[in-house]
Amino acid sequence: MKIKLFLQIIISLLSFPLVPFRVRRRESGSFKFQNSILSLCLFWVALFFFVIKPLAFAEEKIPVFPSTPVEAYTIYASLAVFWLAIIGLIVIIKMKLNEIDRIQKLGIDKEDNEAPLLD
Amino acid sequence: MIWPKFKDWIDERYDIAELKKLAKSKLIPQHRYDFLYYTGGITLFLFILQFITGMLLAFYYIPHIDFAYESIIDIVTKINMGWFFRSLHHWGAQLCIVFVFIHLFGTLLVKSYRKPRELLWVTGFILLVISIFFGLSGYLMLWDERAFAAVRVATGGAGALPFVGSFIKIFLRGGVDVSGDTLTRFYAFHVSILPLLSLLLIGLHLLFVQYHGMSTPVSLEKKEHKEEPFFPNVFYKDMMIWLVVLGVVVTLAILLPPEIGKKANALAPPPEGIKPEWYFLFLLETLKLFPGIIWGFNGETIAIVCVSIGIFFFFLIPFLDRKSSRGEKSPIFTIIAVVYLLYFITMTLVGFLS
């Protein structure tokens, strides 16, 4: 049961991953808010399923998860790497979004149909 | 270097200027409730995840009562990463249905079903029924005690409808009782019929969304609000959220793989404390509220009829809510929406805790 409690904390932490990025523009504030709403949803979903689900299962043990410790640790390590990859991707996408916001603020993202062609 | 060349190749053959203009013109309003706009996308993402993991599992699953259970044990114990994809399919299904309900109640509460978007509600409602049936049919594939009993109760419940009940029951079961024919039939539903139907309906649903654009809540419609372009701003935000959802599903799949119970036995009693999947609990608890005999009539039939009326009313809300069709505030239907939501949550919790 102790391991379950420990894992419960990890899952709750992992489902709450959206660190509020340092947004430079104020209009991205609503996104910060809705981001936290969604992560709150995901957090409660994860919590809910984690506590309730295990109580409903049969005793007969068919190994639904690799039993050897080597495989188990590989899997947990891969999970950690996977989350790092996701966080990395999210960071990069946020960087892209900031850049897009900056460009749109400057107004230089529109295609200029009046621009003369060089012949 | 490759990307511009690729774009030129397409440009020399297809005139997609119109499409590009259309894509660029898609704008998403920004307001207090705009987080609801993402719920549909998350549901779509989870649906796609289910399609992919489902296709993978279909490589090794055998839909015959003598082999179904054993093939799943093979997948979980012998195939490379089989346990993972089965677990992922299970959790993907759970989260998909959660988000279907979140999306449903979200649109209900902000009344985005109102004119001109009634068909979105209709297609969405049918998709809800399809999702639930996906869940039930997929669940039977394991052919364990719990699934067997659950399908018996669910199809038996449908059979309690007056007049059409027995036809529906025999159609779903492929016979009078749940048997190998039921498994084959549910497999056909789960792997072929429902995917094709859902693809068609999701296509229509998305088409209507693009046609009408995003709706804003009635109270905020008249006010000035900012809009941001879907491409690229909201597209990237969608991507971020989908990545997080993927992370959550994978984490759940790894840390909480679903168990495999004992193989189903048609002659054995159901296991102790058996319950259906959580998205059926509110129906079960509602049925339990009705006494066995009401004024001389079969209580179960009356219960099913009442539940059906409730669901039918729910389906008709966009057509009954005249005020919001006119663009006015409709507090009665807000209350109705809140009642439905609270009822659903309460009955589901009651089902869990009892």
Place this chain on the structure above:
Amino acid sequence: MKLKYSLITRRQFLNTLFGGSLIAFFSGTIFSLTKFAFPTLGKEPDFVVLNKTDFADIPKNSAKTFAWGGVPGLYLKKEDGSVAALKGVCTHMECNVTYRPAEKKFYCACHKGWFDETGKNIAGPPPKPLEFFEVTEKGEKLIIARKGAKVDLAKV
């Protein structure tokens, strides 16, 4: 020395970073998908164990089939009494071969390929000779093993 202007634009930097991470992410996903798609069941065995009594008394110049995974193996007793075992699968398109005692050759009906007693491909399209196994006797059992395969005696 500090450069006045950047060598790459912001856009190039971000897009490369993004594209690169996407590729890394998806290659991991595709790797696990392909691992799943290639089955672990039904692999060819390294050796099989047979009962000597089933095979010791077959007539000379005949072959008896035994199971080698999902394909037939042939236990051959030659004219002089010596025995051999081989995989009864043609090296051309993997059809099953049969032993023709009259010609003392193996015949593949799919494309009319012929192999001699030693398995060498002598006529027709087969490009390589038949694969022969090592036969060892252990008490009441016959062990037919792939050449060079380690036979784990505990499993026998």
